[in-house]
Structures are given as structure tokens and as C-alpha cells.
Amino acid sequence: MDYRVSKSGDYTIVELAGDVDLSCSPDARKAILRCLERSEHTLVDMSGVTYIDSSGVASLVEGYQTAKKKSLRFGLLGVSEAAMSVLQLARLDKVFPIHATLQQRLDADV
Amino acid sequence: MSQPTPVEKLLEPEGCEDLPRMLADLTVEFASSFDIDETLRNALDRFIAYLQAEAGSIFLLEEDGQALVCRECAGPVDVAGVKLRPDEGIVGKTVQLRQAQIVRDAARDPAFSGTVDADTGFVTRSILCAPLLVRDQCIGALELINKRIGDGLFDERDVNLVTAIAAAAALAIHNARMAALLVEQERVRRELELARQIQESLLPAAQGAGIPVFGLNIPAREVSGDFYDFIELADGRIYFSLADVSGKGMNAALLMAKTSSLLRCLAKSSSDIGTLLEQVNNEICETASMGMFVTIVAGYIDPSHGTLTLANAGHQPVLVRDRRGSFEEIAASAPPLGVLPDIDYTVTTVPLNDIVMFIYTDGVTESESTDGVQLGVDGLQSLILDTDTYPATGRLRAIVDALHRGGFQSHDDITLMMIDAAGPRTAGVLLAIRFQAAPAQLRMVRERVKAAVDPLALDGKLVSDLVIAINEACMNIIQHAYRGDPLGEIDLEIINNGNELTVTIRDFAAPIDLGAVKPRNIEDIRPGGLGVHFIRELMDECNYEHGADRCGNILRMKKRIDG
CATH class of the missing domain: 3.30.565.10 (Histidine kinase-like ATPase, C-terminal domain)
Known part of the structure; x- marks a missing residue:
């Protein structure tokens, strides 16, 4: 798995790519929580995610809950089909704010 | 500046580097150098300069203690390599008495042998010799000859100096030897590890991929005298073998490598397991070292005819378990490979359906519990029953795990093979x-x-x-x-x-x-x-x-x- 962190307006975007499994989900978790600890609104771009397992999903849940506690905005972008089926399995597809692109998210924020 | 104490004065010839400094330097040199000879040579040069001697040599006792050999020398006469009896000359006397010796005037001392002088024309006037002591062990002696100044003779003050120098040199030589020993041990360990890896590579890599043969080998030491092998042949048959080479360690491992390679190579073109063993037996009888032999069970599985043929040469009985749950044994019908040439190996044919076959080495059955009871064939049979529901791939491991959990330990290599051809688990x-x-x-x-x-x-x-x-x-x-x-x-x-x-x-x-x-x-x-x-x-x-x-x-x- 690779990840990249960038800034776009109000948001910090954590871009995950490749297989997010137990071998790297701790890295993904840290990357997401670090942004939230700095009180940044955070979006996780998952368009490059080819596989995600329950430990990866757990990292997203932690991000979601931390954001909620700190009243920060959080959400997912460009969730691939492979990742979406796992989110559905975890009944989280309706819990996380999910948008196809950053623009759609910004439009929704207005 | 304070006045030197009387002892310092005693130990300090004028115009020379100071003694503690020189000893410290030498210790560092010995500790950092891997070339003991070169370090010894440098040290000797400094001792000679320090004591203002004409010549000097370092003698070390051979490992068996039967001779003193000159490892380094400096001066007009080259005595390097000269061997003395452990009690010969002043050097021998020093080593025997473990005490520094001074021959103030060599011409008048009966202990002085004088052979070197006679051969070379060198005139030895005065000798100073100190034992190289490490704890209570004497490993050799440091000898200095002829003082370059004054009357050319050594005195009592020089005895004290050479004793101090020899003590430091002895410790340094000892340390260097220990370091070399460690390096050697590490080298042997690495080579054994390499041998182990090569042996491991001789075992079949893939398990369970369509072949109903499973094997497990746990060496008691780095290298094993046991082996197992199986391979699918071009005509669809499967060759398998499990063997135990007599003895342990490197020689057993080498015979194991040879036997398994011979078998594997010839198995590909052979049609009959009896003929194959006959061939390999003759080859081993011709070339194996005396007294070594190989007990083996080898065979072919022929899936197209639903049969398994095998021969047992001096090996533990093969356990055959039918689906009703009872065990039968196929005992050895011929002596091990490598004992007698031109042996006929009786071949047993078993229908493949509804059987599971276990082949093992005595490392398994002779495993002992903490109170000294051997597992035995009965014990192995009950472990086999206990693991009946296991998936084929993990079953042998489960048997060995259960063995260890039951407190059984093996001093020998443990090798197990299972052939499970008809079970629903392998279909x-x-x-x-x-x-x-x-x-x-x-x-x-x-x-x-x-x-x-x-x-x-x-x-x-x-x-x-x-x-x-x-x-x-x-x-x-x-x-x-x-x-x-x-x-x-x-x-x-x-x-x-x-x-x-x-x-x-x-x-x-x-x-x-x-x-x-x-x-x-x-x-x-x-x-x-x-x-x-x-x-x-x-x-x-x-x-x-x-x-x-x-x-x-x-x-x-x-x-x-x-x-």
C-alpha cells in the first residue's frame, strides 16, 4: 500500500492506494489520525484501493469517530467497487459520507 | 614534577619509551589485529629495542605440549621454525619452571645448549628468558640475547622488566588465539548452516499439490541422516522414498545426499522398484565407506492402475491403515542398502483405495518421555488415530506436535511420510x-x-x-x-x-x-x-x-x- 497526504482548501486528503490489509492498515490508521489530531478536516481518497480488509475498515471507523468527537469533517472519496463491497458488508456504506470526487464533496458541503 | 618511585626507577631504562605505555599499545595492537604473527613480530622488535638486546625470539608450546616452536625471531640469526623439546635449553627450563631465567654468562652455564651458536657462528654471551603465562598455564617463552650496551650481559633489573613484558605478551597472545577460535567456530557454524540449507533443498518443496504424498523431517542436529522424497514422473506415476542413513552428522548427511540423488535420478527411468533398489544398492556397496548403510522404504504409486508398489530394505515396518481403522505392517524383506551386493528386493503391491500409509524413522518411535518410556509403534498408532480428522497437509505436523506436547523428545532425526491417495481430502x-x-x-x-x-x-x-x-x-x-x-x-x-x-x-x-x-x-x-x-x-x-x-x-x- 502507498499513501500520500495533500492539502486542498479546507481539507487534508489522505490518498490510499493498493491493498489496504493488516500488513499496512496500521500505517493508514496513523496517517488518518495524525491529520485529525492536528484538527484538520480529513478526506480519505480510496480511488486507488484494490482491496481493503476489516483492519483497514477499522482504521476508517476510528477516523470517523475521532472526527465526530472533535467536530471535524470526515469522509471518503472515490471508493472503488472492491472497497465498496467490503463497506457494505460492514454496513458502513451509509454511515461514512462518501463522494465520487472532491468537487462533489465540496458541492455537498455548501 | 614528582620524583619517580624506586620501583618506577627500577623498571625504567633511560632514553626508552615508558613501559606502561608500550604495554598498553601492544595490548591494543593484539586486540585489533587478526594476524597474530605480524603482531608478534612488531612486539618482539619493540621488546628488543626496549631491553637493548641484540636478538630475541618467541617460542610457543605446540598444542599437544610435545615441542616448543620458535614462532618469531629478530636478530642476526634466523631461528624461526626451530623446534625444541619442551625441556630443552634455557627456553625449556623457563617453561618447565614457569619462572624467568637469566644466564648472565652463557659460556659458564650448563643449561645452555649452544647448538645454534655452533651451527651459525653467533656468540651468545647472555640470555634473558621469561615464561608466557596465562593464569596457571605456560604457553611458551620470550627469549632475549646479548645486551647491546655496557658489558653486554643482562642483570637482575632486566629480569623484572622481561617478566612484566612477558606477562602482557602472554595475555595478548591468549586473547588473539581465543578470537581466532571464535572466528573458526563461527566459520564451522556457517558451513553447517549452509549444509543444512542444501539438505533442506534436497527435500521435495511442494506438498499436497495433487500428489497424495506428504513428508516431514525434523533434524536432531544441523544436518540430518534421514531423507524423504517424492516426485511425479512424466508417465503419471509417483516415486516416493523415505530412508535413514546409519550414524549422524556430516558423514551421514553426505551419504544421504548421494543416496537420495542416485534414487531420484534413476527412479525417473526405472519401471520396477525392486530393480531400482538393486542398482542403487550395488552402487553404494561399491563406493560407500565401510560400516555405513541405508535403511529405506521406496516405491511407486500408479494412479492409473490404482496400485502402490513398495520395497522395504531393512527399515521400520510400514504402517498401513485401512478405512475400517485397523493397522497392518509391511516389514523389511531385505537387508539395508550398502551391506551386501546383488540383493533381490521383494516388492509388495497394495491397492491404493481405502488406505492411508505411514512410513517413519526410528527417531519417531524411539522418542522418550521424561520418565524414559519410548513412544513405540503403539504410541505412533494412537497418534495416527487421534489425527484422523485432520486435513492431510497438516496431519504429520499435528502428529509431531502431539508427540512433543506429550513430553516425548527425540535424540534422533524425526522423519515421517504419509501416503493418502484415496481419501476424500485429497480428491x-x-x-x-x-x-x-x-x-x-x-x-x-x-x-x-x-x-x-x-x-x-x-x-x-x-x-x-x-x-x-x-x-x-x-x-x-x-x-x-x-x-x-x-x-x-x-x-x-x-x-x-x-x-x-x-x-x-x-x-x-x-x-x-x-x-x-x-x-x-x-x-x-x-x-x-x-x-x-x-x-x-x-x-x-x-x-x-x-x-x-x-x-x-x-x-x-x-x-x-x-x-
């Missing part, structure tokens, strides 16, 4: 792998699962469900059963039963609390605990159980594939 095996219980392996596992079911051309969603469920089950084992222990292993087997796939995932960790494995309420949003929910949601059936004899945990899952 339709799509995948049978063992891997390290580590997060980094999960990607490989997912790829292997995808590749294994690929020939079935299943629906993409079905494959992805299967991959997710297996990945989650392995994750749970890594995190919860092994708790991150990197030495843990996982067995994964996928079997195609026609209308459904059976997935068996086995670990060898401590038994988990089965009651605790349940999906949590999924409406409750929190991280963790999703794995079991995923598995139950994606698979048609799943149940956890403990391994027999409480060894590890088994998860069996089923997924319908008939649409």
Missing part, C-alpha cells in the same frame, strides 16, 4: 499451502486463492467473497490465536466437492475460547470485531473446533458454487 484439492502467520503473507494468500479457483471460472463476486473470508480468517489467527507470534504457521486447504468448496484453515496455536468467537452487533459502529461477521456473512457454513488433543484450532468453511 479435488485446489490448494494446500502452509505459510507463516504474518500480515505480510496475506497478499500472497489472496493471490494463491484466486489462482487456485481460477480454473473453475466462478462468478467474480463469489471469488471475491471467498478471498475476503479466507483473508479475515487468517487475520484472526495472526492477531488472536498467535497474538503476533511470528513463528506461527497456518495451513490452508481448499477442496472442490463439485457443488461446493470446502475451506479448512488450521493453526497450531493454543486453543482459543470457541465461545468468544462470535460476530458482534454490526449496528454498533466501532472498529474491530468485523472479521467473524464478514466470514459468517460471506460463507454458507462455518464452524470452529479445536484440533485433536487440543492442538491448535480448525476453521471449516463451505461455499456453494453451483449457482
